Amino acid sequence: MQTLVAAVPAFLASVVEFVEALTIVLAVGVTRQWRSTLIGVGGAVLALAVIVGVFGTASVVLVPIEILRLVGGFLLIYGLQWLTKAVLRAGGAKAKHDEAAIYAREVAALRDEPPVPATGMDWISFTVAFKGVLLEGLEVAFIVVTFGASAGQLGPAALGAAVAGVLVLSTGAALHRPLARVPENGLKYAVGLMLVTFGTFWAGEGIGIAWPGSDAVLLVLLAAYLVLSLAGVRAVRAMLTARSLPAALVAKE
Amino acid sequence: MRYVRAFGAFWYDFLVGDRPGLFLGPLVALFLAWILLRGGVSAGITGIVLFAAVAGVGALSLFLTARPRA
Helix, strand or coil: CHHHHHHHHHHHHHHHHHHHHHHHHHHHHHHCCHHHHHHHHHHHHHHHHHHHHHHHHHHHHHCCHHHHHHCHHHHHHHHHHHHHHHHHHHHCCECCCCHHHHHHHHHHHHHCCCCCCCCCCCHHHHHHHHHHHHHHHHHHHHHHHHHHHHHCCHHHHHHHHHHHHHHHHHHHHHHCCCCCCCCHHHHHHHHHHHHHHHHHHHHHHHHCCCCCCHHHHHHHHHHHHHHHHHHHHHHHHHHHHHCCCCCCCCECC | CHHHHHHHHHHHHHHCCCCCHHHHHHHHHHHHHHHHHHCCCCHHHHHHHHHHHHHHHHHHHHHHHHCCCC
């Protein structure tokens, strides 16, 4: 059970982030040069593995579990950001994530760059791919380390993220186009709910709350946050209607 | 030094971003829950307060973003 608790949220969050990274990698590879792009991807993956290995292992080995549970506070903060953004998207107050549109924008921006050198490394391809994968991957690393450390299950959390990475990248490599049909907005909603739920639970334990019903209270928290967030979606829609702005894009992506 | 500043800026943007209320709110909620626990309030009640405070922070953030404006 603890294994699944760490692996499933890490897997779902990683699918979302890897889909976003894949869009950038495909745009660079198709528009410029695959070799330099893939070297950039490899460099970023290596850097991420070191970050997760060093920070994850150090936190699990060196920090007492009572202190690690306070890390749940960061999970709570991060999860609340995800969840409120997801509610705003579902309510129409924020633009939904559209990989096809992002891919088109990336390709257009890359076409304005200087031409690919005839020989050797294309540093633009390398840098854009490295930065894109590293930035999206750092969010995965944050979730893996905080989830893994709080649950004492770093291995399953890292495995969940790795499986998501292999799944998304191999599908992208086979299709050779952005995975626009992955229900990213729904996944983000689900991940936001999980992060807030586990963040509340672990941060609460961190400050000394002995939750009545122990782990079973997780289901109660999840259900309560789900009900409230759905009410939030309805409230956002009502507020937009009051502003006479159907499908308004109030918040920036 | 430039890299340290960039690293700090990244994490600030990552955890705080353009909605500092969503960073401070949960911390205030946790502090409030901690005060209640130290004051002898039961774990069950404190847990409910923590949940309500977090939900309140989220609701306030949604309202401030989508509220009707004059």
